[in-house]
Amino acid sequence: MRGFAGGALERLRANPAAVLALGVIFAVVVTALLGPWLNPNDTHTIDWLHVAARPGLQSAHWFGTDRLGRDLYARTLAGARVSMAIGLVASILSVVVGVSYGAISGYLGGRIDQAMMRVIEIFSGLPLIFFVILLTVIFGRSESLLFISIGAVGWLTMARIVRGQALSIRRQDFIAAAVASGAGAGRIIARHVVPNVIGPVIVYATLTVPQIMLFESFLSFLGLGIQEPGASLGTLIAEGVGEMEAAPWMLAVPGSLLAVLLLCLNILGDGLRDALDVREG
Amino acid sequence: MNHPLLQVRDLRVDFGRHTALRDVSFDLFRSETMALVGESGSGKSTLARAILRLVGAAQGRVEFMGLDLLRIPASQLRAQRRNLQIVFQDPLASLDPRMSVGEAIAEPLRIFEPTLTAAERSRRVAAMLERVGLSAGLAGRYPHEFSGGQCQRIGIARAMVLHPSLLICDEAVSSLDVSIQGQILNLLLDLQREAGMTMLFITHNLAVARQLSHRVMVMYLGRLVEIASCDALFAAPVHPYTRALLAAVPQIPPLAAAAPAARGERAVPDVTASGCAFRDRCPYALRVCETTDPPLLEVAPGQWAACHRSHETLNPLS
Amino acid sequence: MVATLRIDELSVSFAHRTGTAAAVDGVSLCIAPAECVGVVGESGSGKTQLFLAVMGLAGNAKVSGSIRFQGEELLGAAAPAINRVRGSKLTMMFQDPMTSLTPHLSIGTQLAEVVVCHLGRSWGEARIAAGRMLERVRIPEPQRRLNQYPHELSGGMRQRVMLAMSLLCEPALVIADEPTSALDVTIQAQIIGLLRAVRGEAGTALALISHDLAVVAGLADRILVMYAGRIVEHGAAAELFRQPRHPYTAGLLECVPSLSGPRLARLPTLAGQPPRPGEALQGCSFAPRCPRAADRCRSERPVLTGASTRQVACHFPLA
Numbered sequence: 044m045r046g047f048a049g050g051a052l053e054r055l056r057a058n059p060a061a062v063l064a065l066g067v068i069f070a071v072v073v074t075a076l077l078g079p080w081l082n083p084n085d086t087h088t089i090d091w092l093h094v095a096a097r098p099g100l101q102s103a104h105w106f107g108t109d110r111l112g113r114d115l116y117a118r119t120l121a122g123a124r125v126s127m128a129i130g131l132v133a134s135i136l137s138v139v140v141g142v143s144y145g146a147i148s149g150y151l152g153g154r155i156d157q158a159m160m161r162v163i164e165i166f167s168g169l170p171l172i173f174f175v176i177l178l179t180v181i182f183g184r185s186e187s188l189l190f191i192s193i194g195a196v197g198w199l200t201m202a203r204i205v206r207g208q209a210l211s212i213r214r215q216d217f218i219a220a221a222v223a224s225g226a227g228a229g230r231i232i233a234r235h236v237v238p239n240v241i242g243p244v245i246v247y248a249t250l251t252v253p254q255i256m257l258f259e260s261f262l263s264f265l266g267l268g269i270q271e272p273g274a275s276l277g278t279l280i281a282e283g284v285g286e287m288e289a290a291p292w293m294l295a296v297p298g299s300l301l302a303v304l305l306l307c308l309n310i311l312g313d314g315l316r317d318a319l320d321v322r323e324g
Numbered sequence: 325m326n327h328p329l330l331q332v333r334d335l336r337v338d339f340g341r342h343t344a345l346r347d348v349s350f351d352l353f354r355s356e357t358m359a360l361v362g363e364s365g366s367g368k369s370t371l372a373r374a375i376l377r378l379v380g381a382a383q384g385r386v387e388f389m390g391l392d393l394l395r396i397p398a399s400q401l402r403a404q405r406r407n408l409q410i411v412f413q414d415p416l417a418s419l420d421p422r423m424s425v426g427e428a429i430a431e432p433l434r435i436f437e438p439t440l441t442a443a444e445r446s447r448r449v450a451a452m453l454e455r456v457g458l459s460a461g462l463a464g465r466y467p468h469e470f471s472g473g474q475c476q477r478i479g480i481a482r483a484m485v486l487h488p489s490l491l492i493c494d495e496a497v498s499s500l501d502v503s504i505q506g507q508i509l510n511l512l513l514d515l516q517r518e519a520g521m522t523m524l525f526i527t528h529n530l531a532v533a534r535q536l537s538h539r540v541m542v543m544y545l546g547r548l549v550e551i552a553s554c555d556a557l558f559a560a561p562v563h564p565y566t567r568a569l570l571a572a573v574p575q576i577p578p579l580a581a582a583a584p585a586a587r588g589e590r591a592v593p594d595v596t597a598s599g600c601a602f603r604d605r606c607p608y609a610l611r612v613c614e615t616t617d618p619p620l621l622e623v624a625p626g627q628w629a630a631c632h633r634s635h636e637t638l639n640p641l642s
Numbered sequence: 643m644v645a646t647l648r649i650d651e652l653s654v655s656f657a658h659r660t661g662t663a664a665a666v667d668g669v670s671l672c673i674a675p676a677e678c679v680g681v682v683g684e685s686g687s688g689k690t691q692l693f694l695a696v697m698g699l700a701g702n703a704k705v706s707g708s709i710r711f712q713g714e715e716l717l718g719a720a721a722p723a724i725n726r727v728r729g730s731k732l733t734m735m736f737q738d739p740m741t742s743l744t745p746h747l748s749i750g751t752q753l754a755e756v757v758v759c760h761l762g763r764s765w766g767e768a769r770i771a772a773g774r775m776l777e778r779v780r781i782p783e784p785q786r787r788l789n790q791y792p793h794e795l796s797g798g799m800r801q802r803v804m805l806a807m808s809l810l811c812e813p814a815l816v817i818a819d820e821p822t823s824a825l826d827v828t829i830q831a832q833i834i835g836l837l838r839a840v841r842g843e844a845g846t847a848l849a850l851i852s853h854d855l856a857v858v859a860g861l862a863d864r865i866l867v868m869y870a871g872r873i874v875e876h877g878a879a880a881e882l883f884r885q886p887r888h889p890y891t892a893g894l895l896e897c898v899p900s901l902s903g904p905r906l907a908r909l910p911t912l913a914g915q916p917p918r919p920g921e922a923l924q925g926c927s928f929a930p931r932c933p934r935a936a937d938r939c940r941s942e943r944p945v946l947t948g949a950s951t952r953q954v955a956c957h958f959p960l961a
Contacts, residue, residue, distance in 0.1 A: 215417060216412045216413075216414055216417040216418040217417065217418050217419055217420045217421075219373075219378050219410075219412070219418075220410070220412065220418045220419075220479070220482070221420070221431070222378060223376055223378065223405060223408075223409065223410050224405065224409075224431055224432045224435060224482070225402045225403070225405035225406060225432065225435045225436060226431065226435055227402060230435070234423075234431075235420050235423075238420075238422040238423075239420070239421065239422055241422075363826035363827060363828065363829075364826055471915050471918075472685075473915055474915075501684040501685055501853070501915075501916060502684065502853065502855075502894060502897050502898055503684060503893065503894060503897050503911065503912035503915075503916070503931075504911075504912075504915055505897070505909075506897050506899075506909040506910060506911035506912075507911045507913075509909050510908050510909055510911060513907075513908065513909075528826070528827060529899075530827070530901060531898070531899040531900055531901050532899050534899065534901060534905065535899045535905060535906060535909055554905075558901065568828055569827060569828060570901065571831075572827045572828045572830065572831035573827055573831075573856070573901055574830070574831070574834065574854070574856035574857050574859065574860050575856055575859070575900065575901060575902065576855055576856050576859045576883050576895065576898065576900070577859060577880070577883060577884075578856075578859045578860040588782065
């Protein structure tokens with residue numbers, strides 16, 4: 044895919060906003076992964092001497108501490124790791140499921156496509172928060188529940204997008220040529236349809252990550268997701284809201300980190316779409 | 325008379341209410357080049373796709389090597405595909421933009437000769453590229469890096485890599501520059517001669533058809549209106565549409581007078597209408613042409629025409 | 643007598659990732675009143691870009707040189723001056739009849755609009771004029787067409803409508819860009835006949851752009867052959883076809899399969915392919931494909947030489 048990827052990379056490099064966004068995301072990821080080595084504090088040790096301490100570069104706690112005296116720097120980075128991991132893993136799952144589903148549905152067309160689309164429409168119609176709350180009431184809070192509910196949502200739009208692309212691709216001559224060469228449906232979907240929808244898939248995947256992170260944060264904010272003492276940006280924000288007046292940094296730090304990550308992912312997604320949309324020649 | 329390689333009988337293709345092909349029957353013999361000429365809406369591309377079962381036929385038979393291609397199960401059809409290949413009109417659109425040209429040519433090999441090693445496959449691909457006039461080193465490049473003529477050579481290489489018995493060329497040179505057309509046509513002629521391959525060459529360009537073919541079929545609005553040997557068709561066309569078509573082709577130097585050409589425009593075919601599809605534009609139409617569809621009959625040895633007045637038009641018409 | 647169209651050293655170039663590509667490279671030509679000039683060339687010859695530049699439709703290309711229409715310079719002229727001329731006295735018919743008419747306006751409205759804007763008549767008068775023009779282009783059931791929409795018409799009929807639109811204000815020059823390429827052979831013959839008839843009646847000059855030599859042969863008084871952005875030969879049509887002097891013209895004529903000549907075992911061809919726009923070439927752009935090329939051809943660019951009515955750009959012209 045040299046021809047395709049090379050041109051796209053060039054165009055992306057020429058987009059200053061996207062490059063900056065990529066840089067910021069990269070910086071955050073590196074810090075989240077390496078951060079613990081830079082600061083001696085960990086996420087659950089309670090510092091009785093500095094409960095709800097203000098942030099300060101001179102003190103031992105750069106971002107301050109929370110209500111229980113736990114270091115906010117360490118907790119925020121841990122929260123960032125969890126949120127990004129969930130975002131990444133859930134996005135990958137949604138890409139895999141969504142692309143397969145959409146490609147098969149779009150390529151096969153006809154009644155199979157109609158049936159598969161009905162399934163998507165049913166899922167889309169579900170009021171998801173109520174669904175999650177209902178499951179929580181029945182099964183109790185758990186992290187696997189978090190994954191299930193995110194999983195139920197993430198792949199839907201991806202499947203729709205890929206299906207739309209597949210519907211138009213299957214009319215093209217090179218698909219007829221593949222059929223005339225004796226290729227079966229499986230080979231055509233895997234080798235001809237999927238590689239040709241990669242462009243929109245990559246773009247949408249980059250936009251799915253912030254969506255999922257936001258959804259997870261929302262669920263955690265509602266108390267339906269990550270449990271104590273674990274932290275995600277959502278749970279940290281929930282705690283911070285409670286202390287908004289007394290210790291605003293508890294909200295400001297995780298809140299702004301989440302906002303920055305989401306903003307950069309969206310900018311990167313837009314930049315990727317512009318870079319990949321241009322046809323060659 | 326040797327047994328025909330391909331026998332099409334009463335083929336009919338409908339797209340909803342619109343009938344694209346009706347009552348199409350003909351034979352194709354080994355090693356011959358049959359040109360299929362017609363204008364837009366004649367159904368010639370639909371015929372190619374129907375033979376290959378790329379579109380569904382409402383009725384009819386397509387007998388190829390003893391099998392009815394329209395009725396055999398899908399797996400058996402796939403196995404037969406190595407013997408029936410097609411080259412499309414738009415060279416760039418018929419190549420997957422995300423596959424290198426070497427991979428595109430290798431794909432039929434992967435499907436039908438999966439036991440080949442990677443090295444053997446590369447060798448076959450390289451040989452095919454050289455055979456169509458491209459350097460073997462170009463196998464790693466992508467379709468957008470080539471010109472239209474080169475893309476068509478790649479399409480031909482892909483179609484020929486398994487040495488099919490029948491090659492269908494659907495307007496294979498129509499989108500190419502005039503100075504390139506000859507190169508591609510010569511390539512097709514050479515390949516055909518070498519392999520004794522049968523070719524169905526679809527085109528709207530009568531002059532190209534004349535240079536290339538042994539026999540010619542003419543279609544109008546989904547029906548076959550004339551079949552004849554190349555010499556006979558161009559020297560003495562029987563069907564009024566064929567005459568109109570020949571008269572309409574601009575020539576260098578330009579012809580002085582205009583022979584009776586076709587009046588008006590091609591009508592939208594109405595499934596329920598009876599009579600000859602060409603009657604609205606035919607300068608020789610009679611009452612019977614409005615009521616009865618003329619059957620395709622042999623008016624002279626090897627020459628077939630679907631016209632009520634075909635027995636007359638062998639002699640000059642008044 | 644002032645020429646209807648006079649072009650001097652026109653160049654049209656596009657900015658490219660790796661530099662600039664010249665689609666048209668120093669072209670000069672003249673079209674006299676009521677003359678029909680055929681411009682022949684394959685892809686990359688620049689024939690369409692040339693006339694798009696004349697119409698001011700060259701997009702973001704860089705255009706240099708001079709374009710004089712009935713004595714007035716068009717290149718660099720102010721927008722009102724160009725708009726006065728464009729669409730009324732200098733009109734263009736495009737190749738694809740499907741996309742050149744506005745899909746959501748009726749035929750009558752589109753035709754009348756031209757008359758209202760350029761000739762200042764009322765809408766009522768304009769519609770009458772439109773109806774009359776549709777009769778002139780011999781469209782079947784002209785009054786009915788006025789209320790129809792482009793998608794309801796066939797390709798041939800849309801081309802007639804385009805011709806009608808071009809003729810409404812009695813232009814001095816109509817540019818027809820591949821007017822028959824998208825049409826069936828039988829319809830093509832009708833449109834060529836129509837163009838011939840209308841030319842005779844209206845006395846308009848016609849610039850006919852085509853890759854099809856035979857189409858041009860039926861209509862043109864004079865022919866210009868273009869290759870890689872330059873004119874390589876021009877002359878009276880009959881003479882050019884009988885005795886081409888440039889190897890490209892000769893090769894092209896040989897490559898066109900004919901209905902009447904002998905059937906050949908192998909078709910004549912030109913080796914290689916036309917250069918892509920932007921491929922910088924030293925010497926004659928046709929040299930890589932020319933059977934007669936010598937060293938001089940590869941280093942020195944030939945210029946158009948010869949009598950004013952018969953010129954060829956070749957170091958070793960034929961005959």
